[in-house]
Amino acid sequence: MTQPVLRIAINIGSGLLPGLDLVVAGAALAADRLDLELVGIRDGYDGLLYPDRYPDGGLVPLRPAMVDNVGHGGSLIGTAARTDPFRVRVSTADHEVEEVDRSDDILAGLRAAGIGAVISIVGGSAVTGLHALSVAFKLNRKGVRTACIPKSIENEIAGVPQAFGYNSVLSHTAETLERIRIGARDVGRLAVVEVPGQHAGWLALQSGIAAMADAILLPEIPHDLAAVAGALALRERAGHRCALVVVAEGARSAVGAAPSPPAPPGGLRASLTPNADPDFGEGAHVMDRTGGLAETVATALQRLTDREVLPFSLGHLVRGGPPSVLDRQLGLSYGAAAVRALHAGEDGIMVSYRPPDLGSVPLRETLGRIRTVPADGALIQTARALGIALGDEGGAQP
Amino acid sequence: MSATAAGAAGVTGRVLNIQHFCTNDGPGIRTTVFLKGCTLRCAWCCNPESIRPKPELAFDVRKCIGEKECGLCLKECPEDALYVVEADGKVRVNWDLCTDCGKCVPACPTEALFQFGREMTVEEVLAEVEQDAAFYQESGGGLTLSGGECTLQPEFSAALLAEARRRGINTAIETAGNVPWDYFQQVLQHVDIVMHDHKLTDPGRHKRWAGVSNARILENFRRAYTTFPQTRFVARTPVIPGVNDDEEHIRSVLAFIRPYPNVVDYQLLPYHRYGEGKYGFLGRVYALKDFPSVPAETLRRLQGIIDEAFGRTKP
Numbered sequence: 001m002t003q004p005v006l007r008i009a010i011n012i013g014s015g016l017l018p019g020l021d022l023v024v025a026g027a028a029l030a031a032d033r034l035d036l037e038l039v040g041i042r043d044g045y046d047g048l049l050y051p052d053r054y055p056d057g058g059l060v061p062l063r064p065a066m067v068d069n070v071g072h073g074g075s076l077i078g079t080a081a082r083t084d085p086f087r088v089r090v091s092t093a094d095h096e097v098e099e100v101d102r103s104d105d106i107l108a109g110l111r112a113a114g115i116g117a118v119i120s121i122v123g124g125s126a127v128t129g130l131h132a133l134s135v136a137f138k139l140n141r142k143g144v145r146t147a148c149i150p151k152s153i154e155n156e157i158a159g160v161p162q163a164f165g166y167n168s169v170l171s172h173t174a175e176t177l178e179r180i181r182i183g184a185r186d187v188g189r190l191a192v193v194e195v196p197g198q199h200a201g202w203l204a205l206q207s208g209i210a211a212m213a214d215a216i217l218l219p220e221i222p223h224d225l226a227a228v229a230g231a232l233a234l235r236e237r238a239g240h241r242c243a244l245v246v247v248a249e250g251a252r253s254a255v256g257a258a259p260s261p262p263a264p265p266g267g268l269r270a271s272l273t274p275n276a277d278p279d280f281g282e283g284a285h286v287m288d289r290t291g292g293l294a295e296t297v298a299t300a301l302q303r304l305t306d307r308e309v310l311p312f313s314l315g316h317l318v319r320g321g322p323p324s325v326l327d328r329q330l331g332l333s334y335g336a337a338a339v340r341a342l343h344a345g346e347d348g349i350m351v352s353y354r355p356p357d358l359g360s361v362p363l364r365e366t367l368g369r370i371r372t373v374p375a376d377g378a379l380i381q382t383a384r385a386l387g388i389a390l391g392d393e394g395g396a397q398p
Numbered sequence: 399m400s401a402t403a404a405g406a407a408g409v410t411g412r413v414l415n416i417q418h419f420c421t422n423d424g425p426g427i428r429t430t431v432f433l434k435g436c437t438l439r440c441a442w443c444c445n446p447e448s449i450r451p452k453p454e455l456a457f458d459v460r461k462c463i464g465e466k467e468c469g470l471c472l473k474e475c476p477e478d479a480l481y482v483v484e485a486d487g488k489v490r491v492n493w494d495l496c497t498d499c500g501k502c503v504p505a506c507p508t509e510a511l512f513q514f515g516r517e518m519t520v521e522e523v524l525a526e527v528e529q530d531a532a533f534y535q536e537s538g539g540g541l542t543l544s545g546g547e548c549t550l551q552p553e554f555s556a557a558l559l560a561e562a563r564r565r566g567i568n569t570a571i572e573t574a575g576n577v578p579w580d581y582f583q584q585v586l587q588h589v590d591i592v593m594h595d596h597k598l599t600d601p602g603r604h605k606r607w608a609g610v611s612n613a614r615i616l617e618n619f620r621r622a623y624t625t626f627p628q629t630r631f632v633a634r635t636p637v638i639p640g641v642n643d644d645e646e647h648i649r650s651v652l653a654f655i656r657p658y659p660n661v662v663d664y665q666l667l668p669y670h671r672y673g674e675g676k677y678g679f680l681g682r683v684y685a686l687k688d689f690p691s692v693p694a695e696t697l698r699r700l701q702g703i704i705d706e707a708f709g710r711t712k713p
Contacts, residue, residue, distance in 0.1 A: 084494070089439065089609070095576060096437035097609035099450075134494030199483050219485040252486065368481035368492060 005116035005145065005342055009059070010335075011041040012079040013122040013132020017151050017165030018172075019323025019331050020075040023121055025067035026335025034343050038062045039115065044080020044132070048109035049088065049102060059113060071328060084135060103142060110144065117145035117347075119338045123152045123163060130157070130367075133350075137363050140348045147338040148350040148363060153319065156200035158369035159361035160352045164334055167326040169196070170206055172318040177211035177246060184310055185243035190232075192301060194294035194313040197248035199370045204248035205379050208388065214242040215389035217297065220373045221380075222254030223391025225297065229304035231389030240387075247297050254392065333358055406561055407521035411554030414448050414515050414546065416526050419533070424570035424591050426539025429527045433555070434515040436547045437576045439609035440597065441685040442638050444673030448546035453515035454498045455491065456679040461510035462488040471502040471511055493681030514680075520558045527562065540568025540590070549573050552581040559588035575615040575622075582618050586626055593632045593665075594619060598642050599650040607641055616654070623658040631655075633664040637692050637700065648700050652707045664704050668692050 010027050012020055024040060031038040040060040041047040047058025060077055070076065085106050087099040110118065118139070122132040133148065140146040152163035173195055184191035197203045201218030208216035214232055217223045232242045298311035323331065330353060337351040337358050349360040373379065383390060414432040423430045435451035436443075443449065447456060464487040465472065471489060472480050479495035480502060482488065489510070502511050527541050534540045541562045548555050548571050559569045570591040575582065586592060596619075597612070598604040604612040623631060633655050637643050655661040669692055677684040705711055 086494070091605075091610045094578065095610040095614045097439045098437075130492075131494055134492055138494065199485055201485075250485070364478075367495075368478060370481075370483050370485075372484045 007037040009115045010119040018168040021070040022331035023335040025070045026332035028062040028067045030336035030339040040077035043078035117342045121149045149334045155202045168324040173207040174210035181244040191310045192245045192298040198250040201248040208246035213244040213246045215245040217247045217251035219250035406557035409557040413518040423542040426537035427533040428539040430542040433548045447514040461508045470505040474502045474505045542570040544572040549585045552584040555585045575618045596651040631661040636667045
């Protein structure tokens, strides 16, 4: 029989989103109602790994009085920078750097603090992606009772239709896009705006629709910029003044799809050491610098449309600001749901809001999959019905 | 072959790559052998695949032909670390779950999944190095050991360099010098040219950008200059914008090396981003993403200071 949990810890993986403190507050209030103690682990797992760094201790007791004044941004307990307990960088006494597995120290630290279960708020880092989710999964496999709360800027977490934070980011993005569109239209320019979305185009699609974009390019639909230019020309002819093209970071060209770069002499491996091929690191699918795609698409569209084009990249700009109303209630709900799930004996799960139910999915099902925009879904149909070009329109001529 | 040489020929090391016809790793045309493992973590590292000592998995998504066409790797992974992205139907690696076991590598028909690093004997490496022996003689080139940190495998490096020398091949190494002195001197006694990095002079800033203080490195260099007076040393600085692209650093390196006549040159290596793509292959984060390159004018100015110190000022 599962041991009753009396003390629960909560921590946050990397990637700040508006209103994370509300999630923590939701958990604190629910824990209090169930006579459970809730403590926050500072900065991911740093509070347990490096308690000496925190004069007031690496663990913070979270009582209802502490969480009265939340919802103004911030995270209350800090987020993990890049610490991975399975690969912690250390400097030895010999001045050498190496990475060591300190996951057992986490287990020992939790035991010593009398913590029976952990709530991890994970996902949605521009830098490390779903790394924190994998860490939570691995710790769960090692025996840490775990409930995860999904947070994401891309809303790509499998099994979770609505990750915390996505709605706020969507609102900020749509507002910004609308400002850019109005500004660009006024000066007769075409704005090409890159928005977050490496694997999933939810943010580009939903914000693009909301801001009445003229074209939206998604990772899910390979695009042909000639087709985009053709569709824009048709819209112009119909009396629209085109001003906004939204591009998800991970949007892909269908033309010459997957262009294998010419094999460098000696094959791929030979190219993987320095100075072998100066062009190699700038190749087609390396880690594109933020804004790189906006520049590429803007330049190509300028050539195809002979219009002056303005590239923008929103990137981190849309992570700030206050949480939306939906995220305020979702954050509090998720915090409370995770506590209730652990109290009810659940383990190895992620809470998930599937209207009208607030339930959970096994962690295993959230890994190894990405929730992408269905090609024939309602949002795509909506975009097409509004005449928004998606870059796969055949037959359109500029 | 002598008994000693025969014994040394069987010593094995972890080799990352052997690259032919290199012109930037010492005089003439050279073959550069990259070894795995490094004790520093420089933020600008252009060989991230060389850092970890053990063989590790890498993935080039461009070469993946997708789950529908293939999907063979998905059946091999014991850690469930491989998954498919619906948008393009191609496989991705969950680097947090991957244990570098390498079981997926032979299953991949297109070499999208491959492994960095393999065990090789001294003889195996030399057989490849000797293929270009004619070029070494023509150009004054030879063998260069690089990394990673080649002095981190002292038995292998020493055996390889000693045997190369015995066969008349000029030997050079590229080193950051952050190893125990015993390792360092064991390797250095078989080297003709030592290209060594002075990344940062301030110990605190060295720790910030390379992971550890440079105390042991500088001590090793000092001892090396005097212990091996016949060996030619070439000091080098990878010039990183906003990190060490200042006159103060260049002048302090010059002050450090100029008292030793066997430090024959000081070279600047302008920062480049050629390594950036490899971080993607390894699922790691490139810390200097978005860093600009060093302006040519800065390099000219810094080079002028070096030329002056070495008495090479143009009229």
